[in-house]
Amino acid sequence: MSKVTLEGFILVPSSDLQAVTRELVNHKKLTLEEPGCLVFKVQQHSENPLRFDVYEEFVDRSAFDRHQERVKSSYWGAVTKNVTRHYQIIE
Template sequence: MSVIRVTGHIDVPSDRLSAVQEAMAEHISLTHEEEGCLFFSITPCPDVAGRFLVSEAFKSQEDFDQHQIRTHKSHWGKVTSGIARNFTIQEDGKGGDN
C-alpha cells in the first residue's frame, strides 16, 4: 500500500479570508470522516498573513482521489475556487514492502 502525503500552503487573499475561515471547520471535519484519511490539518501560518499550512495523509491514491472529488464539489471547493495552492504530493511505500 502507498500512502499519499500532501504538504504545503494556500495563500488566501484578504478579501476572501473571512469566507475561507468560515468554511474551514466544516471542510476539516468532513475530511476527517472520509474513508482513508489518516491525517488532515489546516493551520494559520504564524509568519505570513492569510497563509494556511496544509498537511494531509491518505491510505491510498484512490482515497486521495476520492477526497479531491468530494472537495471539488463541496462548499470549501466553491469558496476556495481560483485560490492557488502550493502543495507537494508524495507517495510513500510505492513498489516495496512497508
C-alpha cells in the same frame, strides 16, 4: 498500494479570508470523516494570516482521489476557488 501525503500551503486573497476561515472548520470535520483519511491539518500561519499550512495523509491513492473529487463539488471548493495552492504530493 502506498500512503499518499500532501504537504504545502495555500495563499488566500484577503477578500476571501473571512469565508475561507469560517468554512475551514466544516472542511476539516468532513475530511477527517472520509474513509482512508489518516491525518488532515490546515493551520493559519502565525506571521502571515493569508497563508494556511496544509498537511494530509491518506491510506492510498484511491482515498486521496476520492477526497479531491469531494472537495471539487463542496462548499469548500467554492470558497477556495481563488486561492493559490502550493503543494507537494508524495506517494
